[in-house]
Amino acid sequence: MSDLEMPENLSDKGQKAHEIIVKFLQHKSMTYAGGCKAFYSPQEWTERGEKYGTNSLLVVVHDGGDLARIFNIDYGSYILNEDMNNMLAKVGMFAEACTSWYTAIYDL
Numbered sequence: 001m002s003d004l005e006m007p008e009n010l011s012d013k014g015q016k017a018h019e020i021i022v023k024f025l026q027h028k029s030m031t032y033a034g035g036c037k038a039f040y041s042p043q044e045w046t047e048r049g050e051k052y053g054t055n056s057l058l059v060v061v062h063d064g065g066d067l068a069r070i071f072n073i074d075y076g077s078y079i080l081n082e083d084m085n086n087m088l089a090k091v092g093m094f095a096e097a098c099t100s101w102y103t104a105i106y107d108l
Contacts, residue, residue: 003033003034003035003036003037003038004022004025004031004033004038004039005037005039006018006019006022006039007039007040007041007044007058008041009041009043009044010041010057010058011057013057013091013092013093013107014041014042014057014058014105016091016093017057017058017088017093017105018039018058020087020088020091021039021060021067021070021084021105024070024083024084024087025066025067025070028066028080030066030067030069030070031066032065032066033061033062033065033066033067034061034062034063034064034065034066034067034068035064035065036061036063036065037061038060038061038062038065038067039058039059039060039061040058040059040061041058041059042054042055042056042057042058042059044059045059052098052099052102052104053098053102053103053104055106056096056104056105056106057093057104057105057106057107058104058105059098059102059103059104059105060095060102060103060104060105061101061102062101062102062103063101063102068101070084071084071095071097071103072097072100072101072103073097074100088105089108092107092108093105093106093107093108094106094108
């Protein structure tokens with residue numbers, strides 16, 4: 001299984017968010033997810049017992065790896081973060097940091 005695989009049971013918008021993020025990674029020649037499963041459905045996230053992101057469209061785990069450079073502004077990659085936020089906003093979504101190691105994607 002690929003670390004970037006789309007989780008099952010996503011809404012249409014959740015699937016679209018996954019598609020946008022993966023295409024963004026590919027466009028930037030970024031493929032390393034940090035050695036962990038990168039994407040979870042809200043249902044999977046709830047079943048894990050996680051507190052934040054359970055009402056989102058998609059949960060993005062970025063504990064290191066290329067996704068951290070995009071979603072965790074502490075990495076200092078402000079342009080990557082802004083570019084991703086603009087891509088999501090174009091389709092009515094936004095990314096919200098939940099902790100330093102995961103982010104949830106929501107409807108605007």
